[in-house]
Amino acid sequence: MAAAAKVGTNYTGVQMSPKDNKRLLDAVNDIHPDVPGDERGMLVERTERAAEADRIGSVPVPGSAKGMLKTGFDMMRGKSPEVFLDKLGERLAYERNGVRLYEAMIAKVKALDTPDTALVDTLTHIRNEEHEHMMLVHQAIETLGADPTAQTPCADVVGAMALGIVNVLTDPRTNVDQCLNALLTVELADNAAWELLIELAQAAGHPNIADSFTKAKTQEDDHLVKIKTLMRRDLIMQTK
Amino acid sequence: METISGIFDNKGTPLEKQKFTWKEMAGKPISKLDDDAFTRVRIILMNGVETDALRLKHGIARFNKELRLPLAEIRRVEQHQATMVNWLIGADHSPLETTVAYEQVAIEVTAAVAQNEPDRYQAQTYRFGLLEDFDHLYRYAAMLDRLEGKDANNILQGYTDLVPGRPISEHHRHPENDIRDNYEKGTAALITKIHAALITGAEYQTHDYYQNIGPLFADPLARQLYAEIASVEEQHVTQYGSLSDPSESHIEKWLVHEAMEVYMYASCAEQESNPRIKAMWERFLDYELGHLNVACEWFKKIEGRDPAEILAGPLPKMVEFKSQRDFVRQVLAAEVNLRTAGPAYVDKAKEPQSSLDYRNHLASQGLASDIVSAGYQWAPGGELMRKAS
Numbered sequence: 112m113a114a115a116a117k118v119g120t121n122y123t124g125v126q127m128s129p130k131d132n133k134r135l136l137d138a139v140n141d142i143h144p145d146v147p148g149d150e151r152g153m154l155v156e157r158t159e160r161a162a163e164a165d166r167i168g169s170v171p172v173p174g175s176a177k178g179m180l181k182t183g184f185d186m187m188r189g190k191s192p193e194v195f196l197d198k199l200g201e202r203l204a205y206e207r208n209g210v211r212l213y214e215a216m217i218a219k220v221k222a223l224d225t226p227d228t229a230l231v232d233t234l235t236h237i238r239n240e241e242h243e244h245m246m247l248v249h250q251a252i253e254t255l256g257a258d259p260t261a262q263t264p265c266a267d268v269v270g271a272m273a274l275g276i277v278n279v280l281t282d283p284r285t286n287v288d289q290c291l292n293a294l295l296t297v298e299l300a301d302n303a304a305w306e307l308l309i310e311l312a313q314a315a316g317h318p319n320i321a322d323s324f325t326k327a328k329t330q331e332d333d334h335l336v337k338i339k340t341l342m343r344r345d346l347i348m349q350t351k
Numbered sequence: 352m353e354t355i356s357g358i359f360d361n362k363g364t365p366l367e368k369q370k371f372t373w374k375e376m377a378g379k380p381i382s383k384l385d386d387d388a389f390t391r392v393r394i395i396l397m398n399g400v401e402t403d404a405l406r407l408k409h410g411i412a413r414f415n416k417e418l419r420l421p422l423a424e425i426r427r428v429e430q431h432q433a434t435m436v437n438w439l440i441g442a443d444h445s446p447l448e449t450t451v452a453y454e455q456v457a458i459e460v461t462a463a464v465a466q467n468e469p470d471r472y473q474a475q476t477y478r479f480g481l482l483e484d485f486d487h488l489y490r491y492a493a494m495l496d497r498l499e500g501k502d503a504n505n506i507l508q509g510y511t512d513l514v515p516g517r518p519i520s521e522h523h524r525h526p527e528n529d530i531r532d533n534y535e536k537g538t539a540a541l542i543t544k545i546h547a548a549l550i551t552g553a554e555y556q557t558h559d560y561y562q563n564i565g566p567l568f569a570d571p572l573a574r575q576l577y578a579e580i581a582s583v584e585e586q587h588v589t590q591y592g593s594l595s596d597p598s599e600s601h602i603e604k605w606l607v608h609e610a611m612e613v614y615m616y617a618s619c620a621e622q623e624s625n626p627r628i629k630a631m632w633e634r635f636l637d638y639e640l641g642h643l644n645v646a647c648e649w650f651k652k653i654e655g656r657d658p659a660e661i662l663a664g665p666l667p668k669m670v671e672f673k674s675q676r677d678f679v680r681q682v683l684a685a686e687v688n689l690r691t692a693g694p695a696y697v698d699k700a701k702e703p704q705s706s707l708d709y710r711n712h713l714a715s716q717g718l719a720s721d722i723v724s725a726g727y728q729w730a731p732g733g734e735l736m737r738k739a740s
Binding site: 271 | 380383384385386387388441442443497504505506508509510511512513514515518569570571572674676680683717719721722723724725726727728729730731734
């Protein structure tokens, strides 16, 4: 596997082909844009399309009698339990994706010329905790009488967000530092999301769920520190 | 003009020895950053050629029971050739970056073909289409910069200009103005037939690519931009597809296509800078010679004719994979105002009402190509660099 960044024949910049790029600039200076305006027209159009758009989808109605009652009760009190359910669905999807990301990362670290068993152990530990968190959210959704197998709108959207991260982790050409950077993005967002989820559980009147999430938040704090430290240590060592 | 001859005089690799493994087909991609842009141009082009080979042979098989098995045998190899070629594009290309590369293929290859084409009308047709693909590149470059914040020149590597061509707002035409006159099979040069097969296949692939990836975008303007340009690519397939003689038999078209594949792999192998990819082009050149020989045998058997009737004589030198900037600029200056009236090329002022009515209705609720490219002027590193200075 490729390790750190190396100097090579990167052809993308203008300095690699100054003559060609001078001629390109000559063309740009000779032939001007044919449509007047600037990028602000795109913003106007996007605003219009956003106003016209349908939503991504809906939060499914809880299927069990207990859940129906609970939802109905909260609805009658002017609350929106579907907002909390949607965020629970999001966290379940995110943690499930997280397990797969760490599995991809472990495979990458195992491909290093010098095996780093300590790093593999750390990643395996985090992977297992992500799995625990996923099951914790699964259980919370069931407690509310809702369906943990449904893909909620927020779950769908974090799936779209994760596509780039999946590509970075599973591309055999990316190195450990590039992947740690991707995992840092994942952990930063995850950390803030658990913090919010606990607040939402309390606001929605589910103190037991909020309590059960506290341990997960503590573990997520630990993930964030670990990933940040690993990345910093490795890059500073290479830079010095 | 330099010529080559004798490239068809080799038996190539026998079909039964044309073998692949899944792992080699889904092998290591090229580097988006470190490989020359023309390596990617050749990869995209040859994937288009192979997928068109499949398309043509499926078409023939619909009309000929006897050929179904031999065509299926060759198609299986071509499917795997197409896979091995197309899987060389790495996943760090966003679909929009790959799109920019597709337009670079259309511009640089069509410009090379237009200069090598001996038939004046056919050459005019290539120049006409060229200015539209040139314009598509400009619109997509603006989209790439304004959607993903990326510089299209990272893909183009300075070989291709990024300025408006014939404005896309004037590309959409009534179908009656997209049909072209065809070459006459008895008098046309082999290279004329090869060019028509090549550019039709390349445009077909571009159309299919845009048609497939357009819905992958979330941004409504990007989705509409792909819809607008995919429709022009369908016009281009119509245009280039009508250049070939409809009275050629199915097997004759098969023979021309195989000859085109041989010529193109030879062109790729001759100019490839990446040794691993060069070895693949050479291997596939031998495979294609094997396919051509099978086609020749069936041509003799079914039509009772000598394949030399089609394949004899010299060909121009190989397709040149290099920046065609000077030629494109000349064509842009001289022919940007050309339009079509039926199969004829006319001045803008004489464009038929049928095309004007057709496009006015389509654009009556807005044209994304205009919106995304409004005022777009490329600068090294993207337009934000220009605005900062």
